[in-house]
Amino acid sequence: MNKLHPKIIEVTKRIRKRSKPSRDIYLKNLVAMEQDRDNDRNLISCSNMAHAAAAAPSDEKSAILNNSKPNLGIVSSYNDMLSAHKPLEQFPKVIKAAANQFGATAQMAGSVPAMCDGVTQGRPGMELSLMSRDVIAMSTAVALSHGVYDATLCLGVCDKIVPGLFIGAMTFGHLPTIFVPAGPMSSGIPNEEKVIVRKAFAKGEATRKELLKAEISAYHGEGTCTFYGTANSNQMLMEIMGLHIPGSAFVHPHSDLRNAYNIIATEQAISISRKGKDVRSIGRMIDERSFVNAIIGLHATGGSTNHTLHLPAMAAAAGIKLLWEDFADLSDVVPLLAKIYPNGSADVNQFHAAGGMSFLIGELLEEGLLDGTALTVWGKNLFDYVLEPTLKDNKLVWNKPNLKSYDKNILRHVREPHQKNGGLKILQGNIGKGVIKISAVELHHQKIKASAMVFDNQNDVKIAYEKGLLNRDIIIVVRFQGPKANGMPELHALSPILSNIQDLGFKVGLLTDGRMSGASGKVPAAIHITPEATDNGNIGKIKNGDEIEIDAIAGKINVNKEIDNRELIFPKNSDHHSGFGRNLFAILRKNAAGAENGAGLDLINSN
Numbered sequence: 001m002n003k004l005h006p007k008i009i010e011v012t013k014r015i016r017k018r019s020k021p022s023r024d025i026y027l028k029n030l031v032a033m034e035q036d037r038d039n040d041r042n043l044i045s046c047s048n049m050a051h052a053a054a055a056a057p058s059d060e061k062s063a064i065l066n067n068s069k070p071n072l073g074i075v076s077s078y079n080d081m082l083s084a085h086k087p088l089e090q091f092p093k094v095i096k097a098a099a100n101q102f103g104a105t106a107q108m109a110g111s112v113p114a115m116c117d118g119v120t121q122g123r124p125g126m127e128l129s130l131m132s133r134d135v136i137a138m139s140t141a142v143a144l145s146h147g148v149y150d151a152t153l154c155l156g157v158c159d160k161i162v163p164g165l166f167i168g169a170m171t172f173g174h175l176p177t178i179f180v181p182a183g184p185m186s187s188g189i190p191n192e193e194k195v196i197v198r199k200a201f202a203k204g205e206a207t208r209k210e211l212l213k214a215e216i217s218a219y220h221g222e223g224t225c226t227f228y229g230t231a232n233s234n235q236m237l238m239e240i241m242g243l244h245i246p247g248s249a250f251v252h253p254h255s256d257l258r259n260a261y262n263i264i265a266t267e268q269a270i271s272i273s274r275k276g277k278d279v280r281s282i283g284r285m286i287d288e289r290s291f292v293n294a295i296i297g298l299h300a301t302g303g304s305t306n307h308t309l310h311l312p313a314m315a316a317a318a319g320i321k322l323l324w325e326d327f328a329d330l331s332d333v334v335p336l337l338a339k340i341y342p343n344g345s346a347d348v349n350q351f352h353a354a355g356g357m358s359f360l361i362g363e364l365l366e367e368g369l370l371d372g373t374a375l376t377v378w379g380k381n382l383f384d385y386v387l388e389p390t391l392k393d394n395k396l397v398w399n400k401p402n403l404k405s406y407d408k409n410i411l412r413h414v415r416e417p418h419q420k421n422g423g424l425k426i427l428q429g430n431i432g433k434g435v436i437k438i439s440a441v442e443l444h445h446q447k448i449k450a451s452a453m454v455f456d457n458q459n460d461v462k463i464a465y466e467k468g469l470l471n472r473d474i475i476i477v478v479r480f481q482g483p484k485a486n487g488m489p490e491l492h493a494l495s496p497i498l499s500n501i502q503d504l505g506f507k508v509g510l511l512t513d514g515r516m517s518g519a520s521g522k523v524p525a526a527i528h529i530t531p532e533a534t535d536n537g538n539i540g541k542i543k544n545g546d547e548i549e550i551d552a553i554a555g556k557i558n559v560n561k562e563i564d565n566r567e568l569i570f571p572k573n574s575d576h577h578s579g580f581g582r583n584l585f586a587i588l589r590k591n592a593a594g595a596e597n598g599a600g601l602d603l604i605n606s607n
Contacts, residue, residue: 002368007333008292011326012371015288019320022604026173026319030283033174038147039274041067052148060105064148070275072099072266073109073149073175075140075165077156082116084157084224084231087182087253091155091262095180098266104273106266109152110143112136112168114161117517118225122458122493124580130488130515131588133160133167133313134600140168144175151273152177152282153265157224162234163310166243167603170317173283176272178377179243180265181235183253185223187349189214192341198496199503223253226347228340229517230310233303237311239357239385240297241290242376243282246385246398250352257389260396268378280377283318289374291315293382295327296370299334299422300360302343302439305516305527308424309488313598321604324433324596328426328555334369335417336439339410342521343423343439346410354407362386362403367414427526427550429558431511431538433596434529436552440522445502446552448509448524450475451545452559456571457481458491465497473507475548479539480571481514482532483592483599487585492517499523509550511557513539513595526550526557530595533568541566 016023037043041064044052053064063069074095078088092108099106113132120126144152152175154165162179169177197214200206224231235249245268248261272280291311298307312322336343337360340351364370365383372383379385386403389396405411412418423439438446450473455461458478464470476498482488491514501508502523510516510525513532533540538559542548547560577583593602 002366004371005333005368007329008296008369008371011329012288012292015292015320015322015326019288022321023319026283030173030281033172034281039174041148044148049148052146056105056107060100063105070104070150070270070273071148072104072106072269072273073144073152074106075109075112075143075152075154075168077112077114077136077158077161077165079114082114082119082158083185083222084116084182085114086222088155091180094259094262095153095266098263099270102267102270104270106153107149109146109149110139112139112143112156112161112164114156114158117159117490117492121490124582126489127487127582128585129160129490130309130483130599131585131592133164133310134588136161136164137167137171137317140165141171144168144172149175150275151175151269153269154179155182157182157231157234159230159234159306162238163314166314167317169282170286170314173318174274174281176269176274176276176280176377177243177282178245178265178269179238180262181238181244181249183223183251183255183258184226184232184348185221186252187226187347189217190345192345199500203500224348226349227342228301228303228348228351230304230306232348233298233301233307236297236301236303236357237294237307240361240370240382241286241294242374242378242382242385245378246387247356247358247389249357250348256391256394260389260391260394264396272377280375285375285377286318287374288320289371291320291322292326292330293370293374295330296334296364297360299331299424300336300364300369301338301340302336302423302437305424305435305437308435308528309515309595309599312596313600313603316598316603319604324426324435327424331422331424331426334422335414336419336421336423337363337412337414337417339418344410346407350407351410354410355405358386358388358401359403359405359411363414366403369414425552425555427552427555427557429556430563431542431548431557431559432529432531434526434557436524436526436550437516438524438552441524441552442522445507445522445524447550448475448507449547449549450507450509452477452511452542452548454479454542454544458494461494462497470497470501471504471506474501475509475511475550477539477542477548478510478512478514479533479542481512482530482534482595484589485513485532485534487582487589488514488595488599490515490517495521495523511539511548511550513537524550524552528595528599532595535594536568538563540568
């Protein structure tokens with residue numbers, strides 16, 4: 001293995017230095033929780049413990065009441081409406097049986113809400129989406145608040161669910177925690193075929209019946225969607241941060257291998273629990289190295305732009321302060337190794353078959369582009385994640401594979417990457433700071449200069465498109481979409497429109513203080529602009545006809561006029577603060593941090 005790249009060492013050191021005050025506070029609080037009498041079930045009042053064990057099976061009550069065995073708390077995002085969460089229905093039963101087998105008990109500590117951006121896209125529910133991350137974090141804390149657990153198993157998959165579970169678990173950082181994924185659904189129709197039908201529908205050339213047929217052929221069973229959006233980026237992150245059992249990210253929900261993973265995750269949770277011989281509390285295990293590795297994994301795979309919001313929020317929960325400059329500097333030295341839709345034509349099942357996470361982690365470690373000393377829930381450290389299991393007599397047998405890509409159209413080695421820098425870039429200029437995903441954007445589209453057309457919501461963009469007003473070189477500005485304005489919804493429903501304009505030969509770009517999607521595609525989209533319009537950001541002062549330049553190569557974003565002194569004009573008609581549950585989220589919107597600080601609760605300054 002090569003020595004760790006000096007840029008990675010530099011970024012890690014500056015994060016550690018920058019974070020020291022808040023990290024020290026976090027660790028001090030963690031020590032206090034470790035020493036608190038409330039952690040010893042023998043010292044909890046008899047009445048309290050009677051409540052905690054009242055519903056337990058009769059053969060487990062004594063162990064829970066007398067604190068004689070490890071007790072695992074399960075926190076799940078199960079619901080049976082969403083494909084990614086449906087498999088989790090049976091996981092607690094497997095975990096409880098396995099816990100008994102290995103001399104422990106397990107209880108369903110609680111459930112967290114799980115919504116799907118794919119269902120709410122372009123609808124009022126999307127304005128609850130990002131803020132649901134904080135609700136999930138709080139729900140996780142509520143689930144663990146009974147204080148009778150020795151370790152945690154977090155069952156979750158999708159966009160805000162995993163970051164929310166992580167943030168909640170970090171507030172109980174004295175507990176060892178393992179994340180248990182569900183896995184992707186089997187492959188449906190090719191992604192490119194689905195996109196063709198979507199674009200045809202946007203142009204009025206396909207019927208709703210034809211569109212629905214394509215969509216249900218793509219999203220057709222249990223498991224995560226198979227494109228590489230936020231849900232599957234989450235699974236990559238949990239594995240590269242050492243919070244999964246190695247190799248478990250992309251195994252089908254109903255395979256024998258998945259069942260074996262659930263059993264061994266339970267056994268390992270017992271082993272590293274507060275009653276185990278090798279205690280690994282999540283609050284101590286996760287540190288600056290873990291987050292640097294997460295950013296590296298994001299760049300190497302062309303992962304979701306949403307994680308430029310989630311990772312700073314997740315880090316803040318551990319007292320660690322990430323900035324977008326950390327993402328930018330690491331992008332310069334980490335090449336793009338994976339091409340998964342929307343960055344390529346392959347889905348995550350094909351990525352897994354081509355070598356998957358064991359290849360990715362092994363290759364990055366071999367080339368000094370990943371910090372293998374980062375601690376993990378399995379083995380000694382991340383070096384033990386270059387492993388692949390096979391089933392023998394219904395048990396996992398671990399093998400160290402050859403570092404080989406079985407399909408170089410999907411996975412490549414560091415020395416022959418798909419592109420030399422990471423899939424995400426940070427933009428900065430007189431409009432503010434923002435993010436752009438370039439792993440699917442062709443080089444000649446990564447720099448665009450055009451006049452602006454300004455909108456205050458995505459529905460007006462669709463109307464303008466239908467009238468033919470957007471068929472020219474254009475940068476479409478959609479403002480007042482930030483976390484304080486309306487909860488920062490994704491604007492992914494605009495993707496077919498933008499793509500169609502580009503296909504006509506026009507230069508087109510998107511500029512917004514909202515989100516685009518984990519599935520951002522081939523059109524350059526400068527997103528997460530901060531300060532947002534509602535915070536008097538310059539994006540709210542842009543007018544129709546202003547010339548804007550988005551330069552992902554140089555990392556610049558500017559309007560070619562002096563606009564600082566322009567008056568900010570708020571939209572006249574805004575209904576996104578009431579109805580459809582949106583009024584319940586007013587307090588979260590009002591107190592939301594800026595995009596670079598996670599666009600949610602400000603956990604660094606609340607310690």
